[in-house]
Amino acid sequence: MVIQTGRMAWNAVCANKMRTFLTMLGIIIGVAALIILVSIADGAGNSVSNQISQIGSNYLSARITDNKENPLKLAEFTELFAQDEFAEAAPMGRTSVTGKTGYTSSSLNIYGTSGGYFSIMGMELHAGRLLKKTDLENHSHVIVLSYDTAVEFFGRADAVGESLSLDGKAFQVAGVLSEDSASPSSAMMVKSSDESSETVVLEGYIPYSALSRMADNALEITQFYVSCADEEAMELSEAKLEEILLARFGNDADAFSIQNQSDVLEAMQEVGNTMSIMLGGIAAISLLVGGIGIMNIMLVSVTERTKEIGIRKAIGAGKGSIMLQFLMEAVIVSLSGCMAGIISSWIALQVIGAAAGTALQVSMNGKVALLSVVFSGVIGIIFGLYPARKAAKKKPIDALRYSG
Amino acid sequence: MIQLQEVSKIYQMGNDKVYALDHASMEIRQGEFVSIVGPSGSGKSTMMNIIGCLDTADEGDYILDGISIENYSERELAKIRNQKIGFIFQNFNLLPRLTAEENVELPLIYQRLSTQERKRRVREALEQVELSKRMGHRPAELSGGQQQRVAIARALVTKPSLFLADEPTGNLDTKTGREIMELFHALHEAGNTIVLITHDNQIAEEAQRRIFILDGQVREAAEGEHKVGPKPKKGGTGW
Numbered sequence: 265m266v267i268q269t270g271r272m273a274w275n276a277v278c279a280n281k282m283r284t285f286l287t288m289l290g291i292i293i294g295v296a297a298l299i300i301l302v303s304i305a306d307g308a309g310n311s312v313s314n315q316i317s318q319i320g321s322n323y324l325s326a327r328i329t330d331n332k333e334n335p336l337k338l339a340e341f342t343e344l345f346a347q348d349e350f351a352e353a354a355p356m357g358r359t360s361v362t363g364k365t366g367y368t369s370s371s372l373n374i375y376g377t378s379g380g381y382f383s384i385m386g387m388e389l390h391a392g393r394l395l396k397k398t399d400l401e402n403h404s405h406v407i408v409l410s411y412d413t414a415v416e417f418f419g420r421a422d423a424v425g426e427s428l429s430l431d432g433k434a435f436q437v438a439g440v441l442s443e444d445s446a447s448p449s450s451a452m453m454v455k456s457s458d459e460s461s462e463t464v465v466l467e468g469y470i471p472y473s474a475l476s477r478m479a480d481n482a483l484e485i486t487q488f489y490v491s492c493a494d495e496e497a498m499e500l501s502e503a504k505l506e507e508i509l510l511a512r513f514g515n516d517a518d519a520f521s522i523q524n525q526s527d528v529l530e531a532m533q534e535v536g537n538t539m540s541i542m543l544g545g546i547a548a549i550s551l552l553v554g555g556i557g558i559m560n561i562m563l564v565s566v567t568e569r570t571k572e573i574g575i576r577k578a579i580g581a582g583k584g585s586i587m588l589q590f591l592m593e594a595v596i597v598s599l600s601g602c603m604a605g606i607i608s609s610w611i612a613l614q615v616i617g618a619a620a621g622t623a624l625q626v627s628m629n630g631k632v633a634l635l636s637v638v639f640s641g642v643i644g645i646i647f648g649l650y651p652a653r654k655a656a657k658k659k660p661i662d663a664l665r666y667s668g
Numbered sequence: 669m670i671q672l673q674e675v676s677k678i679y680q681m682g683n684d685k686v687y688a689l690d691h692a693s694m695e696i697r698q699g700e701f702v703s704i705v706g707p708s709g710s711g712k713s714t715m716m717n718i719i720g721c722l723d724t725a726d727e728g729d730y731i732l733d734g735i736s737i738e739n740y741s742e743r744e745l746a747k748i749r750n751q752k753i754g755f756i757f758q759n760f761n762l763l764p765r766l767t768a769e770e771n772v773e774l775p776l777i778y779q780r781l782s783t784q785e786r787k788r789r790v791r792e793a794l795e796q797v798e799l800s801k802r803m804g805h806r807p808a809e810l811s812g813g814q815q816q817r818v819a820i821a822r823a824l825v826t827k828p829s830l831f832l833a834d835e836p837t838g839n840l841d842t843k844t845g846r847e848i849m850e851l852f853h854a855l856h857e858a859g860n861t862i863v864l865i866t867h868d869n870q871i872a873e874e875a876q877r878r879i880f881i882l883d884g885q886v887r888e889a890a891e892g893e894h895k896v897g898p899k900p901k902k903g904g905t906g907w
Contacts, residue, residue: 268777279765575761578722579775579822580750582743660722660749664761 269585273592276565277600287561288601290554291643295605295636298547299628300612302540307626309536316529323384323491323525324502326509330519335484336512338400338472342378344512345490349497349504352380353490355472359479363466364429365417372413372466374430376475382408382441384491390414392424392439399438399471406438408469414440416466428468431478435470498526544632548639554601555643562594562651573655574663587656594648595641602640606633669861670696670719670830675728677714677884688714690884691728696863701856703864703872706881713834715881716865720753720832721745733829750778754823758835760815762807768794768818769803775826793825794818797851813844820851824860831855831862837871849874 277284328336336344338355345353357376362369375381379395382388390411399406407428414423414437426437476483492501502524506517513519566573573586610628617626677689688711696702706712717723718730721737724745730737733752740748755761762771772793776786794800797817807815816836823831833852837845849871856862864875872878880887 265777265780275765571761572763575763576774576778577746578720578749578755578761580746580778580826582746582778584743585778661717664722664757 290557291601292605294551294554296609299609301543302632303629305540350490351493354378354381355485355488361431374468376472388442390440390442403473405435407435408439410467411443413466555647559647566655570666577660583656587652590652590655591648595644598640598644669698671731673729675725692886701862701876703875705872710881711884752829754828754831756833758838772822793821797821
């Protein structure tokens with residue numbers, strides 16, 4: 265019975281191809297908009313999250329804003345964070361200098377830090393070595409260059425052992441980082457737009473102690489990173505870090521701030537989700553409008569087919585059968601529209617993905633596609649119900665007498 | 669088999685009550701071929717609607733197969749139409765988008781029979797009206813006579829207790845009308861009960877018995893012969 269009714273409904277839908285297509289168009293556009301918008305919002309959110317997690321999400325960054333006349337020095341810093349909870353701790357100071365080789369001269373950013381920094385940030389070596397503990401103790405004039413910087417100053421990446429002058433002081437290149445090990449700041453810049461990726465960010469890493477002698481602002485440690493021994497226990501580590509800093513700075517919580525990378529990540533994801541919901545909501549409205557279109561055309565169809573309804577009733581179709589038939593027609597239209605919408609959104613996403621290249625990775629959000637199927641089905645039923653009831657309620661004699 | 673007892677159908681026209689049927693009583697027995705005759709506006713269509721369970725009476729009792737129709741729900745009425753009554757209309761009333769075969773199959777679908785059973789019975793019915801070769805044609809591709817035969821096949825496929833034909837030859841030429849009437853005679857000879865509604869006395873005369881209707885009132889044939897038409901050939905005053 266249901267199969268037979270389904271076939272009748274299908275035939276009726278097929279009988280008016282143009283009208284059916286136009287009615288479907290509302291649903292097609294609604295579904296396609298829903299899937300495309302949510303998928304793009306998702307893709308954008310994922311791109312940002314990926315960039316953040318690429319930088320590393322298992323470390324805490326701290327900033328000291330008020331030293332209480334008792335600045336934190338390197339020796340004390342090393343001692344303070346020699347704890348089991350922390351895998352690595354690295355101070356961070358930054359200045360800009362002019363780097364010179366016989367080959368070229370250019371300004372570059374140098375970071376004063378310790379060997380731990382590289383493991384916290386997940387940077388890897390291309391050649392040479394990283395900063396050692398002895399480099400910090402001896403204020404050694406050694407520098408670790410980023411890959412692009414080495415290429416810029418020496419014309420090649422294998423620059424280990426070469427000499428580089430920073431504001432007139434000679435530094436020996438100890439190591440060169442691998443090509444994809446970019447610093448957090450440059451990683452953001454490079455990824456943010458295609459244009460900035462062409463300008464090379466020149467960077468070098470020297471022992472913190474060496475930086476202290478070159479820049480006034482690096483005499484005391486105001487910024488540092490610690491990584492946690494256990495990634496699962498970020499909160500524990502954060503509490504421990506806070507405890508240490510509170511003790512150090514006279515229980516003044518305003519003297520420092522701690523930032524957890526995963527907090528940032530969560531906040532970003534939350535923003536992304538909100539975007540998805542908002543865009544999805546807007547698209548859902550257009551889907552609703554499509555549903556009203558179905559109801560409209562179904563009402564026309566019911567009137568047009570009054571005679572058919574009369575004949576069916578005369579030969580024994582009950583209210584239920586008539587209702588089922590018209591309801592199925594509405595659901596067939598909305599679900600076929602949904603399928604077409606999914607297919608066209610898939611095509612659109614492929615095109616968008618190809619156009620955006622690596623900057624934005626879009627892929628169809630399966631959950632949204634599934635949701636749109638359910639939503640379309642529900643819309644078909646809701647907006648089909650009223651016309652179907654209208655059809656079912658027609659009196660057989662009135663319907664038979666109808667000439668149209 | 670069919671009993672109408674003081675059946676009235678009343679329409680409200682402004683402040684006036686108009687009786688489409690005015691305390692009409694009659695009886696049709698199993699296996700009879702009866703024609704209901706009357707000019708247009710006489711109430712014969714209303715009569716047919718009530719006999720066919722398409723409409724219900726406002727007053728009086730209608731008994732079909734020994735069961736009073738009065739208190740049936742719409743769903744039950746649909747079931748009765750489906751199983752007990754075979755309709756044949758003046759304008760055929762086939763569904764234009766369906767083939768002859770599908771049109772005949774339709775009432776069986778509402779009976780929820782299996783596909784095999786449906787196919788078998790549809791074939792039988794179409795053979796009976798000699799249309800087996802036109803099974804796949806749509807109504808528009810068939811002549812009027814062929815369309816009416818499809819409609820008759822659709823009526824007889826459910827093996828109804830009663831064939832109810834409303835001016836079945838009204839839209840056909842004389843020759844084709846003749847063929848359709850032959851089909852009714854064949855159905856009658858096979859033991860079926862047939863009620864033929866018409867305004868055409870010549871057609872009406874072919875029935876065993878005629879019932880005349882005028883102004884919503886049933887006039888017996890004897891009475892009718894003076895007022896409406898020629899004397900019936902046989903069985904005029906059955907009750």
